[in-house]
Amino acid sequence: MLFTPGPTAVPPEVREAMARQQPNPNIDSGFRDRYNQLCENLQQVYDTSHDVIVPGGEGILGLEAAIASLVAPGDHVCCISNGVYGDGFADFVDNYNGESTLVSAPYDEGYDLAGIETALAAAEDAGEPVSVATLVHCETPTGTLNDLEPVLDLLDKYDVLSVVDAVSSLGGTPVPTDRIDVCLGASQKCFSAPPGLTTAAVSDRAWDAMEERAPTSLYTNLLPWRDVSDGFPYTHLDANVAALDTAVSRLLDEGMESVYKRHEAAAEQCRQRGAELGLDIYPDESRSSPTVTAFHIPGEAQAIQQRIEDEHDIVLATSLGDLADDILRVGHMGYNADVEKVDRVMDAIEASVD
Structure with missing residues (x-):
């Protein structure tokens, strides 16, 4: 996935x-x-x-x-x-x-x-x-x-x-x-x-x-x-x-207003589930895009990313440059701006974070 x-x-x-x-x-x-x-x-x-x-x-x-x-x-x-x-x-x-x-x-x-x-x-x-x-x-x-x-x-x-x-x-x-x-x-x-x-x-x-x-x-x-x-x-x-x-x-065909609402709903679900796990948002939720959520997990992002891929067959991304091992990114954009898909991803994150 x-x-x-x-x-x-x-x-x-x-x-x-x-x-x-x-x-x-x-x-x-x-x-x-x-x-x-x-x-x-x-x-x-x-x-x-x-x-x-x-x-x-x-x-x-x-x-x-x-x-x-x-x-x-x-x-x-x-x-x-x-x-x-x-x-x-x-x-x-x-x-x-x-x-x-x-x-x-x-x-x-x-x-x-x-x-x-x-x-x-x-x-x-x-x-x-x-x-x-x-x-x-x-x-x-x-x-x-x-x-x-x-x-x-x-x-x-x-x-x-x-x-x-x-x-x-x-x-x-x-x-x-x-x-x-x-x-x-x-x-x-x-x-x-x-x-x-x-x-x-x-x-x-x-x-x-x-x-x-x-x-x-x-x-x-x-x-x-x-x-x-x-x-x-x-x-x-x-x-x-x-x-x-x-x-x-x-x-x-879906209509752009509906598309935007779908992205907002997927983002809200992702961040709510993250808050329940005690995960911080980078930089903060007020300035986060409805297309991607960046969870701030300093020094652990790459290991968690690999664990999720190995154990759940879900591919997520980390960040770039100095933040490569500090941010785990969930791309709820386009075809994946879907609450049920987000829940599957967040279940995998929940099972993979310490």
Whole structure:
């Protein structure tokens, strides 16, 4: 039983869609019709009027491609972080010769709003204004759901383009996409499709900035996906598109409000059961995502993870970096946002903790 916060368990109908004979994505108009319908359906999941595109490549492609598409050498970028993925955006900026300023908060705290405004104001006063800011909605390694609205208010004030990693929240909880310039998702999280596709909602002003930037890369470049009426930039992943199309249709058939309530119920059950076992939530329940719960079990997480897999045939995840042996993560997202499944996992945790 796979219960990690991505890749997630894949429903039978999604696996079946992927296994069918697929049209040639370079030639068959039926494939383009499917792709266009998928993008329209994703607009409903994103709840946005922005263009939505689906490049071929795992979710990290989207994070890198957003930077490659928007950041020219010497551009100033504010990387706002309280976790591993927020920190990682600065590496992408540096790799593309941008000038990154990392505004960090401790991993168990919210964003440093005062620090963000100080950085934006200082850059403007120096005549080197920030052009792009990056942030993460759900920091999966710690289960933290960040409040984006106050940061987006600041970015609006300083006229800064926003790039948001919503990979682990999109499809499991509302995302304020229409306030975001590039909002990134991925197939293997709350959609519960196999890894292999990035999704991106892109604002008009982000497209305009990309046109001005004129990125030279093919693969790490979102711009060629703006108009695919004359063909895709490269051979698309036909079976993955079929799987994601089916997965997104499942969400829309259920209705997004129902999907969000299902995630909230699964999270509440997970945390209630954890409280009964005396397990602490990282960072705390008020800032935890409805898509993943991080139990703080210092120095024991990896041993408990292995015990659960060996004795109960359930695969959970620990955290990353310095917290790898301190956090045990339950990924109640997508197909696994189900109270009965959560109870099975929590029964295994109960039998495995000392």
